[in-house]
Amino acid sequence: MKKFCCDTFRFRYEGAKEMGLNFRIIKLSQPFIERSKYKGNIYRYLITEGYQVLDSNIKIIFIEYCPHCGRELRKLYNSDLYVNELDHEF
Ligand SMILES: [Zn+2]
Incomplete structure (x- = not known):
């Protein structure tokens, strides 16, 4: 079960990505992690406008x-449970 920091975050996170401004949680791709030798948090938190x-x-x-x-x-928000999209270039 997902837990949220607050209802406002949840509302923007659960909204359709094509609409308005949203909060998205993205997991860095494995090639990106390997290229950058990055060892920290592999999730990123974004505010975006609506997009495809x-x-x-x-x-x-x-x-x-x-x-x-x-x-x-x-x-x-530090597990795959929360990831909105996996198909970013980073
Ligand atoms: Zn919050």
């Missing part, structure tokens, strides 16, 4: 903390 998968012309901002309640996102 593989649309590279979208506005994205990476976030570390929930803009609504202030919780550190990686402390809560």
Whole structure:
């Protein structure tokens, strides 16, 4: 069962990716991790405008903390259970 830091985050996370502004949780791809020798958190937290998968012309901002309640996102959203999409280039 998924737990959320707050209802506002949940609402934006569960909304369709094509709509409005959303919070997305992305897992870094294995090739990206291997290329970068990255050893830390393999999840990333984004605010995006609505988009289609593989649309590279979208506005994205990476976030570390929930803009609504202030919780550190990686402390809560750190399993595959929360991943929205796996098909990004990073
Ligand atoms: Zn929150």
